[in-house]
Amino acid sequence: MxxxxxxxxxxxxxxxxxxxxxxxxxxxxxxxxxxxxxxxxxxxxxxxxxxxxxxxxxxxxxxxxxxxxxxxxxxxxxxxxxxxxxxxxxxxxxxxxxxxxxxxxxxxxxxxxxxxxxxxxxxxxxxxxxxxxxxxxxxxxxxxxxxxxxxxxxxxxxxxxxxxxxxxxxxxxxxxxxxxxxxxxxxxxxxxxxxxxxxxxxxxxxxxxxxxxxxxxxxxxxxxALWTRPRKDITAEQYREFFRHVAHAQGEPWLTLHARAEGKVEYTLLLFVPERRPLDLFDPARRHGVKLYVRRVFITDACEGLVPPYLRFLSGVVDAEDLPLNLSREVLQNNPLVQNIRANATKRVLTELRSKADKEPEAYAAFWRNFGAVLKEGIYEDTGHRADLLGLLRCRTTAGEGFVSLKDYVGRMKEQQKAIYYILGDDAEALAKSPQLEGFRARGLEVLLLADAVDDFWLMAAPEFDGKLFQSVTRGAADLTGLPLAEAPTATPGEPPREADVATLLALFRQSLGDKVKDVRRSERLTDSAVCLVADAEGLDLHLERMLKAHKRLEQGSKPVLEINAAHPLIRALVKQATQKGAASELADTCQLLFEQACIQEGEPLADVAGFAKRLQSALQRGLGG
CATH class of the missing domain: 3.30.565.10 (Histidine kinase-like ATPase, C-terminal domain)
Incomplete structure (x- = not known):
């Protein structure tokens, strides 16, 4: 041998x-x-x-x-x-x-x-x-x-x-x-x-x-072929087993869509949404789960033009009557008939999802937990169905643990509220604790907690909903004029600092931080925390900047803005020190520490971890009388 x-x-x-x-x-x-x-x-x-x-x-x-x-x-x-x-x-x-x-x-x-x-x-x-x-x-x-x-x-x-x-x-x-x-x-x-x-x-x-x-x-x-039979002749068990066959999965289909289109383009579709998220849903090499047949003859399971990428969780069959059998997969993707099938199939799926969302909100919430991050890609990619997809969008908010539609959010906006407020990050629970939310929460203003990577991008493609602009609570100055506090804030003992003295402290911060920040200003959004970072009104959101840098899509980001809460006891104490002789050198480390604290809260990496540790140790020693 x-x-x-x-x-x-x-x-x-x-x-x-x-x-x-x-x-x-x-x-x-x-x-x-x-x-x-x-x-x-x-x-x-x-x-x-x-x-x-x-x-x-x-x-x-x-x-x-x-x-x-x-x-x-x-x-x-x-x-x-x-x-x-x-x-x-x-x-x-x-x-x-x-x-x-x-x-x-x-x-x-x-x-x-x-x-x-x-x-x-x-x-x-x-x-x-x-x-x-x-x-x-x-x-x-x-x-x-x-x-x-x-x-x-x-x-x-x-x-x-x-x-x-x-x-x-x-x-x-x-x-x-x-x-x-x-x-x-x-x-x-x-x-x-x-x-x-x-x-x-x-x-x-x-x-x-x-x-x-x-x-x-x-x-x-x-x-x-199961899909060629009338729906009335197919049992739930037969649908389930066919789903398991085409999806190569166990479990039940969460949604079954079986329809026949006649007229200009004739085709039959039998599509399933799984109850569980496929493990490779975000794998770039994942094959689409919808098989294309022509007159019951299998053509391909890799026709990327058959359903849009944001519906890649679908599995099933599309059987067309009018396509030629001998087209290559590459030609199929650009075939006008395939594009027509894609448009109609997409519309049918989104219509079914909307019906499910209206009639069975709890079941739809389970679907959203599995596939919401994928469906949101369509808001960015598919201008033709953007309005439908925004209607299907569900978000966590500061109002509670459940999901909220944009329609419901707008319906309960405060009378003087002009925008749909949101905050971007990696985890909804962590976002809910962000210091930038304090002023909004104190005024009873609901904020969307957006924790999927795609959120940064669809917001750029869809700047408004129902005539209301989306506005980040971590970007630009917070204009909360005319929006009263839901309850009176806890009074801080002592006289409030004079504006001139606050301005002196702001100047010391700017001097100490130099080009690490674009500006240091008094905050309208903080009520409990001493400091926070926000993006400049003309810059990118801080979370989007971090993500672009992590993927090597952005080399140099913009400088953040440091906001200070002049009503906070710590800031009041610093205001008093700032007016004393030699304050600039004495407060330099404190200004740096507060900036680094704001960076940590925001998830920004520290440029000088060793320096931060040294400054923190010195501050603790001073506080303990060491």
């Missing part, structure tokens, strides 16, 4: 080894899902070859018949799942079956805890693809021949952390997965068990699933 034909042994990546350990020793409550996973993969392989054979007819099987065979062998105690689909090369076998990201289980590894009980529950939440074969089997063999290739290859493993690849014999393209069953798994040799499980999980699959017993061949599924 040559080096290329001799059997070669490989080691699974660590995450796969962990998953295989779970499968090999599994007492999983629904072990039958392995058959659903393997049949689903076989069906996908047939769909892919059927599409490729449009351009290369010689690759199609005899008479163009695609099917999935289930072959139990009681004598050998094996169950084989075979298809005549696209097949795999040697390299694909190693890549697709050797790493967790390629096996239909991407993202699963990140959730593994090391606790077998918890990790087994995860199997019930996410599809586990090919590796589910090790639930009933102690050895798995895969023989595959790629369409158009002359050689076949065998992949085999006992689930012990290693697998082997060697040359094999197979007359036609396709893949056969043979499960060598564990001693207690004889039920998978029974025709009745196989028929029941296929009926339960895979009846919707449009490719025939055939039970092969010697010369006897029995069709186990209806083998008609």
């Amino acid at each position: 040559t080096a290329t034909t001799a059997p070669q042994s490989f080691v699974f990546e660590a995450e796969v080894a962990r998953l295989l350990k779970l499968m090999v020793n599994s007492v999983y409550s629904e072990p039958e899902v392995f058959l659903r996973e393997l049949v689903s993969n076989a069906s996908d392989a047939c769909d892919k070859l059927r599409y490729r054979a449009i351009a290369e007819p010689a690759l199609a099987p005899p008479a163009g018949l695609y099917q999935v065979d289930l072959v139990p062998d009681p004598a050998a105690r094996t169950l084989t799942v075979a298809d005549n689909g696209i097949g795999m090369s040697r390299e694909e076998l190693i890549r697709e079956l050797g790493t967790i990201a390629r096996s239909g289980t991407g993202g699963f590894a990140e959730q593994l805890t090391g606790d077998d009980a918890k990790d087994l529950r995860l199997i019930g939440q996410f599809g586990v693809g090919f590796y589910s074969a090790f639930i009933p089997a102690d050895r798995v063999e895969v023989v595959s021949r790629m369409a158009g290739a002359g050689e076949a290859w065998r992949w085999s493993s006992t689930g012990d952390g290693r697998f082997e690849v060697a040359p094999a014999e197979r007359a036609t393209a396709g893949t056969s997965i043979t499960l060598h069953l564990k001693p207690q798994e004889d039920r998978w040799l029974e025709a009745g068990t196989l028929a029941r499980v296929v009926k339960k999980y895979s009846d919707h699959i449009a490719i025939p699933i055939v039970l092969v017993e010697g010369d006897k061949r029995t069709a186990l599924n209806e083998a008609s």
Whole structure:
């Protein structure tokens, strides 16, 4: 044997080894899902070859018949799942079956805890693809021949952390997965068990699933595309299993949209919103979950123009009547008919979401927690649906723990309030404690707590809602004129400082801080804290600046403005000191410390951590009489 034909042994990546350990020793409550996973993969392989054979007819099987065979062998105690689909090369076998990201289980590894009980529950939440074969089997063999290739290859493993690849014999393209069953798994040799499980999980699959017993061949599924049937003839269970098939996930669909469009462009769509967020939702390499068919022929699951990126949580099928079969994926994206389907499908989905939000606000809040950050991308990207998306927007606010719509926010604005106030950050709970909110909270003004990275960007694209401008509470001077305090502030003992003396302290701050700040001014927004940072009215929001710098999109930011609360006891004490001889040198470190305190509160990195520590230590020593 040559080096290329001799059997070669490989080691699974660590995450796969962990998953295989779970499968090999599994007492999983629904072990039958392995058959659903393997049949689903076989069906996908047939769909892919059927599409490729449009351009290369010689690759199609005899008479163009695609099917999935289930072959139990009681004598050998094996169950084989075979298809005549696209097949795999040697390299694909190693890549697709050797790493967790390629096996239909991407993202699963990140959730593994090391606790077998918890990790087994995860199997019930996410599809586990090919590796589910090790639930009933102690050895798995895969023989595959790629369409158009002359050689076949065998992949085999006992689930012990290693697998082997060697040359094999197979007359036609396709893949056969043979499960060598564990001693207690004889039920998978029974025709009745196989028929029941296929009926339960895979009846919707449009490719025939055939039970092969010697010369006897029995069709186990209806083998008609589910989306072509009338809605009244489809049960909730059938919709659920089809969702699990196309989404490669467990769980229930949160929303099911099944509709047919007739007229200028004819198509059928069956789309699902999952109840759980896919683990790879923010992965740039994530494939769109909506498959494109033309007259029941699978075309692609990678047509980026079919649904907008901000609806990438959708899974399902769009079946068009009028598209040509032989268009490339690249041409499809710019095809006017595809663009028309995209526009109409988007409108239908947003309409359904609006209906759900109006009729079932609690259920919609659960959806928003999962997918709100993605949907907000559309406000920035999709001018045509911006108004609809703003209507669907939900935000945390300073008024409470729940989500609030912009319509509700505007409806309860104060009579003198002119703007929709917001604050940007990384965590809503932390934002609610920001010192910049004090003056707004004291006046009973509600502020949106925006903690998603995309918030910085959609606000630039949508500067207003219902005639009200969005206004950051951390940018520019806070104009709260005409907005009375909800209750009288706690009086600070002693006479309030004179304006001239406050101006003297401000001058000392400016002198001490130099070019670290654009300005130091008296604050209208602080009631309890001594100081805070805000952005200049002409500059970027401080949070947006930090994010752009972190992503190397901004080299030099603008200087912040330091605001001081002249009513705060600490500032009053500093005002008194500022009028004394030699105050500039005595207060220099204090001015620096208060600026650094404001930086820490705002999440800004300190330029001189060692200097800060030294100044803080000196201040503590002075305070303790040291």
